[in-house]
Amino acid sequence: MKRAVSFHPSLGEATARIGQYEAEIDVARAGYYPKISGGINSNYDRRADREGFNPRATVQASQMVYDFGKVSGAVNVASAQRAVQQTELLLQTDNLVRDVAYAVIEVDRYQKLLAVAQQQVNGVEDIAKLVRQRSDTGASTLSDKIQAEARLQAAQSRVLELSAQLARWQTTLSSLTGTSVHVSGAVFPASFSKHCATGEPDWNTVPAIQQAVARRGEAMAHLSKSRADSLPTFSLDADAGYDLSGNSRSRHDEDEPEFTVGLNVRGNIYEGGANKARRNAANFALGAADAARQSAQLEVMEGLSAARSQIQGLSALQASLEKRDGMIAQTRDLYKRQYLDLGTRTLLDLLNAEQELHAARFERVNAASDLMRLNADCLYNSGRTRGAFGLQGIATGNRE
Incomplete structure (x- = not known):
């Protein structure tokens, strides 16, 4: 994550904007001299x-x-604009970290799906070899051979499809981090799966809330300055x-x-109502900032609630799939013996059992990856993204 934060141009732009507003503060303070x-x-x-x-x-x-607060008002406006830009940096950082987490999760997903697909190819290929041998000896019909080959080609096509998806997400991850990243083993620590189980978010760390508060401060600074501008x-x-x-x-x-x-x-004797218009604009900005805060809180709570409700269902599904895996594998092996030795099962039964086994494994991989994405959503919505990846100093423009 730190590599992505130090590389990505959007954060470099936001950091430079902070420096710009710090210089604007110095410009405003020059009014005292x-x-x-x-x-x-x-x-x-x-x-x-x-x-x-x-x-x-x-x-x-x-x-x-x-000057009745004109210079101090200008300093406060510039400081408020810097605060808004700092929250923009936080928001972009959280968005980037979430996107990187998504990309890592998807690379891991398709690596595991590709492994399952390759296992399916191997399993169907073994069946196809048996069918060819039986067909050569007259024990199987030509239709069995054609059916086995068709299933094998379908499994091989699935491998190609998943390989393309894996390459796409690897490219996405490389573009986000600026380098080639190898994803293997445990993608995230075990604690990553517990973020949706936390209580209410700390609203002071949610970037969207922080930005609404900062914009309210900017509107207040503009309102105060407009009042001072009307005085001599x-x-x-x-x-x-x-x-x-x-x-x-x-x-x-x-x-x-x-x-x-x-x-x-x-002092300004008459300026066509410009100062009154500035005060009105600041008052409207205050109302907009308050509404933005309420909207951000609602969006965060909706996101957390949706993620938590989905996690319950996916966790139950994952547990069920883990139990089914062994039973389906035993069924596949039993069908194989019955097809070869007893002749009580057809080739279609055996191929369907092989397909069901790997379909359950595909579903199991997808459920685990979906759970990781939901926990990434909870981490993002609760405002804990930077803390989880050691990026607390990003608010000051420190990207190291």
């Missing part, structure tokens, strides 16, 4: 006493004294200018620059 600017004005004057260009060098400095800003401003042309007559000494300093008050 003085601003200094300068330049040269090249004006053309046409007056009674002079006419011509009047270039002037200027330097301005401004320090915000009190007090600032201490200083301005220095120097007439480069020497034509200024506003001062006795033309070589000295001109200075102005003062406490200024600025």
Whole structure:
């Protein structure tokens, strides 16, 4: 899982977005510090006493004294946006881990199904050999030989079909992890099968819930900032200018620059209702975030309930199939002896017994794999995915 997390581009993009919003926080905090600017004005004057260009060098400095929370509001908005992006990273991480778990489970499924299918080919091939031998000696009819060959070809086709499915899931797993992954033995620890048996999820760790909470915080920050934007800003401003042309007559000494300093008050008198519209947008965003939280909780509970109900049925089916396996194998062997030695069973009975045995084994493999997928769903819906695979530090953008 850590290999997939460190490789996948979607998480790299989400991590870079977090860095972007951290830089936006620094931009907003710059509003607390003085601003200094300068330049040269090249004006053309046409007056009674002079006419011509009047270039002037200027330097301005401004320090915000009190702004009723405009700068702090901008910082809070940027911080809230970073928090939203962090939850997006968590959500994408959980989605990726779930997809990797699905791919691993499916690779394991089709490896086991392929092994069962190969056993079926071997079993049907043994029967086909016996039928050929009996046909050569006249003990079996041509129809028996054709029927056995048809079943053998069907079993071989199943092997080809399962091989194609296995290759598809191996490709999917490689694309998710960025490398070729060999799946063998126990795919997940034994504790993995117990995730659906846990109680209520920890809502504080469910990414969809965390994202709804973060979006509510973002809406609150926008609402607070919009209120501050409707109020004036007090600032201490200083301005220095120097007439480069020497034509200024506003001062006795033309070589000295001109200075102005003062406490200024600025505010928006009218902006067409834009600030009110921003407040309305923030209020709507609050409502949307609250609804998103409720929707996420409902979706999580529905997912957990559905998985738990299916697990009960699949667990019972798996136990039944384990008991049936031995009995069906004994029946197949008995039919084989009765067909060869006593002649009380037909070839069709023997082929059907062979098919039933491997059909039960196919079903057993599928039931076990479906149980693993359901536990992966429970792990995802309960918000425990990162904890189960040691990815707790992902919230800060640490993908190692």
